[in-house]
Amino acid sequence: MNFTDRLIAKVKEKKSHVCVGLDPRLDRIPDKIREEAIKKYGETKEAVVDAFLTFNQGIIDAVKDDVAIIKPQMAFYEKYGYQGIKAFEKTVAYAKKQGLLVITDAKRNDIGSTAKAYADSYLGSSSKSDSLTVTPYLGSDGIKPFITHCQANDKGVFILVKTSNPSAGELQDLELKDGDRVYEKLARLVEDWGMDSIGDKGYSSVGAVIGATYPQEARKLRKIMKHNYFLVPGYGAQGGGAKDVVPCFNQDGLGAVVNSSRGIIFAYQQEDCSNDYQQAAKKAVLDMKEDINTALQEVNKLTWE
Numbered sequence: 001m002n003f004t005d006r007l008i009a010k011v012k013e014k015k016s017h018v019c020v021g022l023d024p025r026l027d028r029i030p031d032k033i034r035e036e037a038i039k040k041y042g043e044t045k046e047a048v049v050d051a052f053l054t055f056n057q058g059i060i061d062a063v064k065d066d067v068a069i070i071k072p073q074m075a076f077y078e079k080y081g082y083q084g085i086k087a088f089e090k091t092v093a094y095a096k097k098q099g100l101l102v103i104t105d106a107k108r109n110d111i112g113s114t115a116k117a118y119a120d121s122y123l124g125s126s127s128k129s130d131s132l133t134v135t136p137y138l139g140s141d142g143i144k145p146f147i148t149h150c151q152a153n154d155k156g157v158f159i160l161v162k163t164s165n166p167s168a169g170e171l172q173d174l175e176l177k178d179g180d181r182v183y184e185k186l187a188r189l190v191e192d193w194g195m196d197s198i199g200d201k202g203y204s205s206v207g208a209v210i211g212a213t214y215p216q217e218a219r220k221l222r223k224i225m226k227h228n229y230f231l232v233p234g235y236g237a238q239g240g241g242a243k244d245v246v247p248c249f250n251q252d253g254l255g256a257v258v259n260s261s262r263g264i265i266f267a268y269q270q271e272d273c274s275n276d277y278q279q280a281a282k283k284a285v286l287d288m289k290e291d292i293n294t295a296l297q298e299v300n301k302l303t304w305e
């Protein structure tokens with residue numbers, strides 16, 4: 001089954017467009033989890049990894065009824081070498097066992113022959129992850145191996161188009177000779193690259209990353225990429241809110257999953273939040289789900305049909 005068809009089925013089942021980012025940081029993990037891991041393994045990388053896994057499993061258990069998909073960020077696992085990769089793989093396996101879909105946020109790409117190795121590793125038939133973030137800077141020969149794997153193995157990709165960071169515009173907003181901005185040109189390429197991978201629900205397994213911090217650009221991009229699902233980071237900790245993500249959705253009430261990482265997994269550290277990290281994460285997800293659904297309803301974009 002096409003990746004976006006599977007994603008849409010889960011989104012409808014959970015009535016939620018929320019994606020939870022699993023970006024663990026040792027200094028923000030609850031003391032109890034960290035101390036227990038150190039008791040078992042001493043002050044080692046093994047302890048870090050054990051703490052990450054316990055923490056991630058706790059978050060997954062807390063949010064799984066209200067999210068369709070999670071997004072572990074590879075950087076936080078790679079930092080701890082092969083042990084970190086093991087924690088990442090076990091996290092993905094656990095999320096899958098709980099019925100969630102997974103986006104691996106690794107922003108991979110290279111020349112075609114090397115891109116194929118990345119595609120084999122992240123989108124091969126034995127990879128547990130359902131999708132991968134990909135950078136488009138190398139052009140279509142770097143993108144093709146990922147798309148081939150999406151088609152062969154029912155996986156998905158999210159290609160960086162308009163990122164959420166403050167300096168995103170330095171390159172992405174440059175104006176081209178024909179009047180398009182770079183991000184608009186990229187959007188046209190993404191629409192084109194995804195045309196042969198459209199599922200039953202009308203969405204391609206080739207998606208795009210669009211920051212919640214750029215709602216005006218998102219409105220233009222939604223018109224260009226009618227068949228592409230958006231992964232929308234930048235909600236919460238980076239300042240994006242529910243109203244900002246509305247332009248990322250189509251009139252069918254679909255078309256985007258909105259990611260929040262720190263705002264959910266470290267909600268327990270915010271004032272007025274429960275000290276229990278699982279309870280706090282669940283509440284943060286429920287609030288985010290409700291805020292997005294309400295904002296969509298106000299513009300008649302909420303439907304679970």
Ligand SMILES: O=c1ccn([C@@H]2O[C@H](COP(=O)(O)O)[C@@H](O)[C@H]2O)c(=O)[nH]1
Pocket residue numbers: 021023073105162163164165209210211233234235236237238259260261262263
């Ligand atoms: O444009 C982009 C692309 C990816 N990200 C990633 O999303 C999360 C955001 O984390 P928060 O804690 O919710 O800010 C993180 O993994 C980024 O690497 C992004 O923010 N913007």
